[in-house]
Structure formats: C-alpha cells, structure tokens
Amino acid sequence: MDKPTNPRRTRIQREKRELILEAALEVFAQHGFRGATIDQIAEAAGMSKPNLLYYFKSKEAIFVTLIDRLMEAWLAPLREMDAEGDPVTEVRSYIRRKIEMARDFPRESRLFANEILQGAPRTLPLLEGELKELVDEKAKIIRDWMRQGKLRQADPHHFIFAIWATTQHYADFDVQVRAVLGPDKGGEGRFEDAARFLEGLFLG
Amino acid sequence: MDKPTNPRRTRIQREKRELILEAALEVFAQHGFRGATIDQIAEAAGMSKPNLLYYFKSKEAIFVTLIDRLMEAWLAPLREMDAEGDPVTEVRSYIRRKIEMARDFPRESRLFANEILQGAPRTLPLLEGELKELVDEKAKIIRDWMRQGKLRQADPHHFIFAIWATTQHYADFDVQVRAVLGPDKGGEGRFEDAARFLEGLFLG
DNA sequence: GCAATTTTTGACCGTTTGGACAAACGTTAA
DNA sequence: TTAACGTTTGTCCAAACGGTCAAAAATTGC
Structure with missing residues (x-):
C-alpha cells in the first residue's frame, strides 16, 4: 500500500498523477480550494472518484502537491x-x-x-x-x-x-x-x- | 412576509441586516463565496441560522447585496x-x-x-x-x-x-x-x- | 391589557461533500 | 494455470451543507 506516495512509482502512476494534477489545477484555479470538489477533479481527469483517491490520499494532498x-x-x-x-x-x-x-x-x-x-x-x-x-x-x-x-x-x-x-x-x-x-x-x-x-x- | 426584502424596513431589520452584512464581509473575504457557510456568518453575527435567513432569503442574496x-x-x-x-x-x-x-x-x-x-x-x-x-x-x-x-x-x-x-x-x-x-x-x-x-x- | 405583528428558535429535510472499503478487474511472470 | 500485484469501480457512510417550517417568544399599536 501507499505506493502512490512512495517515490518509487510505475509508469501508470506517474501518468495518472500528472493527469490528476492538470485537472486539479484547472478546477482549483476556478473555484478555489473549498469551492472545488473531488468529483469535479475526477471528472475533469476522466476517472472515478475512488480511482482518483487511489493516487492521492486526499483533496488536500493534491492541493499541496500543486502548490x-x-x-x-x-x-x-x-x-x-x-x-x-x-x-x-x-x-x-x-x-x-x-x-x-x-x-x-x-x-x-x-x-x-x-x-x-x-x-x-x-x-x-x-x-x-x-x-x-x-x-x-x-x-x-x-x-x-x-x-x-x-x-x-x-x-x-x-x-x-x-x-x-x-x-x-x-x-x-x-x-x-x-x-x-x-x-x-x-x-x-x-x-x-x-x-x-x-x-x-x-x-x- | 417578505418584509426584509421590502424597502420599507423597521429599525430592527435595518440594524440586523447591517450586522449580517458586516459578519458576511468578514467570512466571505476570508473563505470566498463557496468556502463560506451560512452557519459561520450567522455565528459571526451572533444569531441562529434560521434567524439570519429571516433577514436574507439566501446566501446568494447576502453576497449580491455586499457586492x-x-x-x-x-x-x-x-x-x-x-x-x-x-x-x-x-x-x-x-x-x-x-x-x-x-x-x-x-x-x-x-x-x-x-x-x-x-x-x-x-x-x-x-x-x-x-x-x-x-x-x-x-x-x-x-x-x-x-x-x-x-x-x-x-x-x-x-x-x-x-x-x-x-x-x-x-x-x-x-x-x-x-x-x-x-x-x-x-x-x-x-x-x-x-x-x-x-x-x-x-x-x- | 390585549391582540396583531414581528422576531427568534429547535427540529427537520434533501443534497452534496470528502473519504472508506471490499470486491472485481487487469496484468504479469513463474 | 495460477498466484501475486497493480488498478478500477459500486456502494456506502457520516458530516456538513443550504434552506424550510411551525411554533414559541418578543415587540408593537391600540
């Protein structure tokens, strides 16, 4: 477990994390941290919410990575x-x-x-x-x-x-x-x- | 009904609306529209949520008045x-x-x-x-x-x-x-x- | 004082939210 | 084939949310 936060990542993990960060940037920039929802980010990244949470353990974690x-x-x-x-x-x-x-x-x-x-x-x-x-x-x-x-x-x-x-x-x-x-x-x-x-x- | 939105207002209505707007300014400025909650504003204004909603029909209405x-x-x-x-x-x-x-x-x-x-x-x-x-x-x-x-x-x-x-x-x-x-x-x-x-x- | 009106509140409702979880799916390699 | 591992999803939950409502409390006008 905890693979996504572990620096050792598979190709898919690297790609999906990039995808999520790109989508999150869009959503956070428009709505702010509290205004943005995980569902919005997940949809923008083309995946389900639980799937997104497999790559980042929380909304906060995405935001911090981005910042x-x-x-x-x-x-x-x-x-x-x-x-x-x-x-x-x-x-x-x-x-x-x-x-x-x-x-x-x-x-x-x-x-x-x-x-x-x-x-x-x-x-x-x-x-x-x-x-x-x-x-x-x-x-x-x-x-x-x-x-x-x-x-x-x-x-x-x-x-x-x-x-x-x-x-x-x-x-x-x-x-x-x-x-x-x-x-x-x-x-x-x-x-x-x-x-x-x-x-x-x-x-x- | 609808007294608070009617331009003809009592002294209490004028005072309470001011109180709410002052509190809302504080909360909105810090958290943005979506980040702010009616409960937060109500508490900052020293009143209950239903009471606040007696003076403004919605969160949106407070925001628009403020803007x-x-x-x-x-x-x-x-x-x-x-x-x-x-x-x-x-x-x-x-x-x-x-x-x-x-x-x-x-x-x-x-x-x-x-x-x-x-x-x-x-x-x-x-x-x-x-x-x-x-x-x-x-x-x-x-x-x-x-x-x-x-x-x-x-x-x-x-x-x-x-x-x-x-x-x-x-x-x-x-x-x-x-x-x-x-x-x-x-x-x-x-x-x-x-x-x-x-x-x-x-x-x- | 008393009735009408205004103000306040507790309880409640439907929806959205962040997040958990186990089960299913896919892939790889022995 | 099958066991191990990585990935994806449907379902669920508790908390927080915006807002309603009827009834209680306070105020006002007579």
Whole structure:
C-alpha cells in the first residue's frame, strides 16, 4: 500500500498523477480550494472518484502537491536576475518573464492568488523563509543598481512588489481587464501592450 | 412576509441586516463565496441560522447585496478624478485614496478580488457596462494630460490598471507583503512607504 | 391589557461533500 | 494455470451543507 506516495512509482502512476494534477489545477484555479470538489477533479481527469483517491490520499494532498510545484516555477524568474548583468536589461527581462507567465500560466497565477487571499494557510512558512530570503537578496542588488544611477531611485522591496502586482494582475484579473478593454483592445495583443507599458513604467 | 426584502424596513431589520452584512464581509473575504457557510456568518453575527435567513432569503442574496454596495465605494475614487484639476495632484490624490482603501478596507478589496478571480460570475455585466464607461472616460482625460506633457506618456488604460494592481496588492496580498518585509519593515508604516513609492513610480 | 405583528428558535429535510472499503478487474511472470 | 500485484469501480457512510417550517417568544399599536 501507499505506493502512490512512495517515490518509487510505475509508469501508470506517474501518468495518472500528472493527469490528476492538470485537472486539479484547472478546477482549483476556478473555484478555489473549498469551492472545488473531488468529483469535479475526477471528472475533469476522466476517472472515478475512488480511482482518483487511489493516487492521492486526499483533496488536500493534491492541493499541496500543486502548490509545491508551483512555487519553484514561481520564484525561478526572480532567481535568474543576475547581479553581474546590465541593470536595465535584467529588470526588463524579469518583467518580460513575469508577463509571459501571466499569459501562459494564468491558472497557476490564480491558484497562487487564491492561496494568498485565504491567508496563505499552507504556504506562510515558505513565504517567511525562502521567499523573504530571495527577495531580500535581490532587493540588495537592485538597491546597488539604483545607487549607481542605473535605475531610478526607489524602495527596492516595493519595486519588486509593484512588478509582481502589475504582471500578475493580467492573469488574476483577466476578466476585468478584458471587460474594460473591450473586444477590440482586449484581444490577443493585450499582453504585448502591457509588457511595453510596464517597461516604460519601471524603466522609463 | 417578505418584509426584509421590502424597502420599507423597521429599525430592527435595518440594524440586523447591517450586522449580517458586516459578519458576511468578514467570512466571505476570508473563505470566498463557496468556502463560506451560512452557519459561520450567522455565528459571526451572533444569531441562529434560521434567524439570519429571516433577514436574507439566501446566501446568494447576502453576497449580491455586499457586492452591490462595494461597487459604489470602489468606483468613487476614480469618479472623483477631475479633468479640470491639476494632473499631478489629481493622480496623486487618486493613488492616495486607493492606498487608503487598501489599508482601511482590506476585506472589501479581498471580497472583490475573490469575485474577479472566480470569473466575475455576478459582476461581469457591471464590469462591461458601468466600469468600462468610467474607465474609458477617465482614460481620455489622462491621455489629454499626457499629450499636454503634464504626465509621462503611456497607455492610459494600462496606467489605470497599474494603479489598481499596485494599490490593491497591499490589501489582497497583505500576508505575503508582511511575510517578505518582516516584522521590522512590515509594521504600521508599510502603507505610507507604499504610497510614497507609488507616487514616485507613477509621477516621478 | 390585549391582540396583531414581528422576531427568534429547535427540529427537520434533501443534497452534496470528502473519504472508506471490499470486491472485481487487469496484468504479469513463474 | 495460477498466484501475486497493480488498478478500477459500486456502494456506502457520516458530516456538513443550504434552506424550510411551525411554533414559541418578543415587540408593537391600540
């Protein structure tokens, strides 16, 4: 027993777990943790509820697995910001990457937003630990760049917050953005427009 | 019967409905619509579930009432932006008001964020109608200001989005902001710091 | 005071929920 | 063939859910 949680897994187990996580991402992102039901996820994954529970021991377990994976991908762009690189290029690349993530992985962004909105019940230690460390480190780099006159002077922590807020906005508040822009301006080009605007805002 | 929904209400009805809405705001903001239960709201309001349902005919009815009220207050700051005023002063005031709302009414902000994240099932018409109209009108004003060289040139719609995103971030992602800033910098002054930073970002 | 009305409550109902379980099914290898 | 193992499902359960209802309690108007 307990094979699915055991790191040693069969091919079928690996495939089915992937299938479930993909379905769960869709459902959790749309309804939040409590709003989502195991039946919904099971149906989206094309299997019965007991079958799903054979691969994950609980709804919570699916959610935690999803969040864990998400975190890695989430922090990656900031990790890549290089102290040795050209400041303007580094910040521009970071903004680009974040906007591309909002465009290509909106479900991940919404899942994360849901978790934080609810008070980060499952991620607070990570936020206070790994995330804070990373941000502090990068904030120091940004502060140096600003002191060297390579970037406009500002509080580097709030500078990072502002990049997060503005880029993720296009994923989390997508419905509102599209409603306001209308069918014309709200089309495919809105992420490109946003990227250009944000580069100007943060680097102009 | 049907007294509570009838506009003609007794003193008790008005008071109790207020009590319920206050309690519901707390619970909905923390758990979202589906995550919140009538029992939770009733307990927070200090009354029994059937008693609560005497004043509001359903959970949905409470939520809709809350959202309706919220919208008015939500749009007010943007409405106040005056085409005749000084551009820099007007934008600065708008940012100030929005940050103050994030500080003083974080539950309202989170409730709204929840609704939009879920795809705005109950507010989409309002977003596409009243909100879009208002934003289009103010975007025009901002564009004029930019053309006159009073503000840095940029896409006015995305300019407004960026103000929304950054200010509401301090309410919606408060846990994360505090976790990253730590007990020291994350104290009472963080909204003041944010306000100063945002003024520099959008007007500097 | 008393009757009409408003407010409150306990008990209840049908449905949905997360999850358990044993039995059945499929696959593999001796 | 058959025993062992991995996979799938139908059935079931207790708790939680949104909501109803009749009756009790409190309030109000005369």
